[in-house]
Amino acid sequence: MSIPLMDGHASEPTIFDLSVPGRSAASFRTTGVPHADPSETIPSNLIRTEEIELPEVSERDMVAHFTRLTHRQFSVDLGAYPLGSCTMKYNPKFADVASTIPGLANVHPCQPESAIQGWLELMTTLERWFIEITGMAGATLQPSAGAQGELTGLLIMRAFHENVGRQRRNVIIPDSAHGTNPASVTLSGYKPVTVRSGPDGLVDLDALEALLDEDTAGIMLTNPNTLGLFEKDILKISKAVHEVGGLLYYDGANLNAIMGVVRPGDMGFDIVHSNLHKTFATPHGGGGPGSGPVAVTSELVDFLPGPKPAVIGENPDGSTRYGFVTPSKSIGRIHSFHGNAMVFVRALTYMLYYGGEGLAEVSHTAVLNANWLRKRISRSYPSAHDATCMHEFVCSASSLKRSTGVRGLDVAKKLLEYGFHAPTVYFPLVVDEALMFEPTETESLQTLKSLAGALDEIAEIAHSEDGHDLIHRAPTHTPVTRLDEARAARSLIPTFDASVEMERNQLND
């Protein structure tokens, strides 16, 4: 079996290879504007003398090129994408339509407030939904992605402590956390301190209590954590952290497990970010644009970034008047303008479609799917922790590796040949040969059964006579076979020009 349209084996030339001097696709309006000569005003020592060497291609060749590239790309629209921690659910097409409504998409970000009342209402509405889902009091939509949301939240934490005259130094992070957590902590000026997980995959309470002291600014937790397990001691954790004056930060990457089931605010969290491009189905775009709004408790609303949309009064006709306000102790601005606004449109359509009860149904089904798959494949791929999981789970290929030499990465690569995207591999770091699956609620039972069937078959092949070699060669029905990542890092070719130079040097050698 192979992925339709993805088994062409010829390389696609680059757009630069297709360039022929003198060709052009561009066309411009007739404006009647008289020509002005830049050399009349721009100093001669700053004026460009050689044109920028952009490719010269016909529109037809260009369209063919990028269309062929899309045939070399897996996507949610093509098949199941059980990449753990990434929540690759189906992205509704109505959001595509909504995000191209001209009255939203063609608005300049610096238009006066009087001319953007619709946008301000849209943003405050989205904030309200987000606040209710997370159990918080106020929110900002400015952060462009989860990592920027984390840093925003940590700067709010810092501003809060400084405001009450507390000198704090450390932010505690579990060893199973996403890598963005420690990186964000460093950028916030705090020091990350790791708390270990216990044998049950949960934060070790005793170890945590030993770390908590007057230097603790707060703790960052993902709950359910990256092992897909709910931190059942969360109320004890939040009590202990609050007792030393620390704050709790909720990494919302895994919010898809708990909507309408439990709220971070009710667990004792003070600051929450969410990835609209995960839980709220805005597409990932191959790695962005995302959106990472942050919500906080009433104690922290004055520190939120600004300017932020708000209700500022009533119009003469009785309708609500919106404007931008900057909170009194705001940490400042996070985005050039107001955030990834068109992503807000998509996320709001998704929320409106499901409504409060529908969002709970989303989380229920995501958790049901994950548990079904976990149990179904557990014979070949035992779970790292034998507990009910939330919306994702981590299993291990370590026993397979011991008996056959086939590693987690090999399983992932082989799975690509079956038309499924691979799970997340080798994360979290606390599990040997980790395979992290997150099926999401939009995959049907039939899809889960074929996925499980493929995984079983891979385990069978691994145990067969030539199994190890066969799987180690995978994937073969893909546009390229395994790529030499070491070579890419060793002799770096980050541009077409570098590629040409490399080839020239090799010819000369």
Place this chain on the structure above:
Amino acid sequence: MSGFIPHTPTEVQEMLDFLGIHQVEDLFISIPESIRLARGALELPSGISEPDLLCRMRELADKNRPNPEDLICFAGGGAYDHDIASSTRSLASRSEFVTAYTPYQPEVAQGVLQALFEYQSLVTRISGLPISNASLYDGASALVEALNLCVSQNKNPLVWMSQGINPSFRAVARTFAAGTGHEIVEVPLNNANTIWPFNSQKIPGVVVVGYPNYLGVVEELFEMLEYSQKNDVRIVFVYDPVAVSLLKSPGSLGADVAVAEGQPFGVGLNFGGPYLGLFSVKSDYVRLLPGRLVGETADSEGRKGYVTTLRAREQDIRREKASSNVCTNQTLIAITAAIQLSWLGKAGMKELAQRCYSGTEYLKRLLVGRPGPFSLVSNRPTIREFAIRTPIPAELVVERMLEEGFLAGIPLNRDFDGSDVHGSLLVSVTEKRSAVEIENYVNAMERVVK
């Protein structure tokens, strides 16, 4: 449940039976009961259908008045009203690009990876610096990452930031400096040109200059460039990627890092986002590069292919010692820019900048070329926008011009306190503006200030 949850009640029952439980709620027993919500506890409305929600979004759009379709745009300031090729719109909305994740499995992500490789190649040719990452969130975040890179490289946290940098970018830099501890000194303008304190006792680690600056002005740069090179100061250019079609590249002038807002390349106004942070550096800094980097390599059969590379810099591997916390960035927008740049091509790119320049010069001539109510803030050269003083407050001009069918420009207030620029109006002309639109704009401007 209808919609995007495909499970029938029979299937749900089959799954529950397989798991040996009675109801889905049984899967949530690890959540303390005291905080578990009852069904329907969220105080949110019920779901609505696709047609209903689209109506609702159109209603919201209709509240943006005047309708942006009826508003002729003379505002810029980092967000420009350019034409977008139909082919760019079509290709960039293909679902293989739109619904993919970050390319963690390169064998099935060659489409995104190669498009990003081409994007990086295009950005290096525009900036004149040999290394570009695979995108950052926006112009402001690209500037923040530039400061972080420079300071981590030379360990001098003193930053001289020209007040000619976009005020929002400066504000974002200040926000993040609260965490990094960078000491940002904003250097004032005189006649729209930065007055660098060359005689200052303390030598900065980094200087940041606009090219052209936020007021559209091509500043005098050479003294600053010489000073920086002599004193081992890192130079960050915040450039306009359209204007550099007419100007020497930042790289050729000695920039260490060049950052830009990439919105002009095929990205709509979008109420300010998603946009695109262009980020390129000298090759010495490649190991400090924030964000993703795509490199060419070969597969096991010797065929050319692409992977994300130098991954050891990144947060998921290096964790607290990573050069940046960036994970998800703006891939789809970077691909959009690559497509639009390919469509523009070598000749079209120059033509685009030339048309912006011609339109801007035409507007300038009509607005201030003869005695009248408006005057230039600076007589220095500009490419595609300029600031004017207005006889009534700039905000009032903008409000009144809305009724005339124009977005007149951006009033300069925020972050210009105490500067001679304060209170002026920033206006911009793109290749979309016709001579008639420009003439009508000038007539309307003269009417509304009477």
